[in-house]
Amino acid sequence: MRGVKLSHLVLTFIVGVLSATPVMAADFNCTPTEVAVFPERIHVKCSSGATDGTANIWFWALSTSDAQRANRFLSTATTSLVSGRTLRFSFKPGDTSGAAFGCLAKDCRTPSIIAIF
Secondary structure (H helix, E strand, O other): OHHHHHHHHHHHHHHHHHHOOOOOOEEEEEOEEEEEEOOOEEEEEEEEEEEEOOEEEEEEEEEOOOHHHHHHHHHHHHHHHHHOOOEEEEEOOOOOHHHHHOOOOOOEEOOOEEEEO
16 A cells, blocks of 8 residues: 555656646747837847747747846847847747737747847
């Protein structure tokens, strides 16, 4: 009986750890064609789209609610556009939380990281 309880406890722990595993971030390289500022968001449009499930992602947007973060995003995106350099966005696949500030679920994602290379 004790062996059964111990094995059940171990199995429960393993299932709990596996279900708590975070979703890995995905990366996308973007050649920007547009940087736009709206009251609720800043967005970048890329020359080609990324695939996220069935969505074709052309836009990458960030809320303007955090002014410092929005300014860094705008500065990085604008520098890339003007200099003709590529952006790399890291994002959580399937995350459509940007819809709250106008980043449409069908063609837009919110990046966790933006970099120029």
